[in-house]
Amino acid sequence: MGRPPCCEKTGLKKGPWTPEEDQKLIAFIENNGHGSWRALPAKAGLRRCGKSCRLRWTNYLRPDIKRGKFSLQEEQTIIQLHALLGNRWSAIASHLPKRTDNEIKNYWNTHLKKRLEKMGIDPTTHKPKMESLIHFKDGSNLSHMAQWESARLEAEARLVRESKLQEQNNIVLTSSSQPPQQPRLILNKITPQPSLPPCLDVLKAWQSSCSQNKNNNDKKKTMHVHSMYAMMLATDDLESPTSTLCFPQSMVSTNQIGLMNNENYLLPPEVATVKEDGCCGGDGDSSESSWRYFTKHSTDRDEEVMPCLQDDDIMVAVDALRGGGYYGNNDVVAMAFTPLSSNVNMAVGFSNEVQDFDSNQDLATENLEVHFEENKDYWNSMLGYK
DNA sequence: AACAAGGTCAACCGCGGGCTA
DNA sequence: CTAGCCCGCGGTTGACCTTGT
Incomplete structure (x- = not known):
């Protein structure tokens, strides 16, 4: 038997979240916790799949997220950890308080990786x-x-x-x-x-x-x-x-x-x-x-x-x-x-x-x-x- | 001002691990 | 042991933004 989809595909909204949706999600989680992500959308009155809700919360809405420019120290940490751990973004994120794995991954791919390449350093191996x-x-x-x-x-x-x-x-x-x-x-x-x-x-x-x-x-x-x-x-x-x-x-x-x-x-x-x-x-x-x-x-x-x-x-x-x-x-x-x-x-x-x-x-x-x-x-x- | 090219990043997708019945 | 389910992870996409011509 094939694995069923994580949620009903039909009738669910995809794409960017609206402020209203954000508010609903925040309000629900603040009051009830997220509990089962699968069950959350229905309870919160959202026409999204649980996965989408989880992603939105963990990568964007969570209160303990620091947004904005990465500091030099954070950059250094990412590079060092990447040399150690490779593309294990969640592990890297665990060493950078208030930063999400997705954010770090994006920052690596768009900034740090290119910077290293420009310097003649292989961003995968961290060697010339x-x-x-x-x-x-x-x-x-x-x-x-x-x-x-x-x-x-x-x-x-x-x-x-x-x-x-x-x-x-x-x-x-x-x-x-x-x-x-x-x-x-x-x-x-x-x-x-x-x-x-x-x-x-x-x-x-x-x-x-x-x-x-x-x-x-x-x-x-x-x-x-x-x-x-x-x-x-x-x-x-x-x-x-x-x-x-x-x-x-x-x-x-x-x-x-x-x-x-x-x-x-x-x-x-x-x-x-x-x-x-x-x-x-x-x-x-x-x-x-x-x-x-x-x-x-x-x-x-x-x-x-x-x-x-x-x-x-x-x-x-x-x-x-x-x-x-x-x-x-x-x-x-x-x-x-x-x-x-x-x-x-x-x-x-x-x-x-x-x-x-x-x-x-x-x-x-x-x-x-x-x-x-x-x-x-x-x-x-x-x-x-x- | 208009367009193209490149950059950014939120969000999606699919896979795999862990848990439970 | 196996199937079903949930969750988290990493790779990828594509809409939007910025910069260059």
Whole structure:
């Protein structure tokens, strides 16, 4: 048996509501509540179907609806949530008090979507369009994607469990190697974040991934553990109702972390990375001191990849991604990121493939700068730095 | 002033999930 | 377990408005 229509189609009015109809609906609901929408029109004296009444009430007449222009903050929230949730308008609306899903959907389609497209950002993936294309060329990422996603889910579950057991202690990152007048990290002051529990499942997955690749093209398979791990942890505070968010292609193949000094130079890739042979980048070149944060452990070539990562380094990387601000020493600015893992990838200009930095380094760095410059305003506004 | 093109947004449509008998 | 029903969601439509020529 086919499903019957929600209401009698014949004789029911459609189209725009008149003020009289609005008044009837408002008066009835204020006096009686809406109850069964199906039964409401007859009781309220309206020649409309229940569905139409519900829509009119929820999207327009409800007293707790805010109408009018969206504020900058609301725009930012929508974009951030859309990056997380996709076209789940009701979920997005639940984070924007007094805004309806329909209104948000319309605003997205008519304003925000176009704005992103104009900036060369794919409004679906929230990544630069070129980058998306590059990714799809690399099918080798797929197995890693699954591995990462699996690990992430496990980590998420763990975090939920742990968060119920632990006090929320803000992590204050200091380093004994830092001069006292130069706090290791002040990022938390800018964007306070909940504490960062260790994410060992993720780390393990990454470690395993590294070891599997160890015999392949040693130099070309440069592993950028800092950035990977930081990105992974940076997603911890995402309210991720599904397992589909953001991680995918770009995260898996991410291999550069972007840091800038105050002259807008991007951190050279070999400095920002941790290579598979256990050596964090830098190689003692002259840039080592100015990019000190990522080269702290670079001299110890005998270390395994994972031991090479010190907790505080990871945390700094994570906070760089999550919060943004200065790394106290001189002039290094960690770019700022919050909830948008996939966007982060674009904004700092992570490259997308395991690259041969011997030959492509300059190009890669240049691309990072271009990516960042093109979208700087967008990210600044997103992050409230304007 | 007239027309076309593009933009906006309220409202509609159809689908799918959840509840109940 | 299944069918019937209701509700909410997301995609789409089309009337109205604005802007450009």
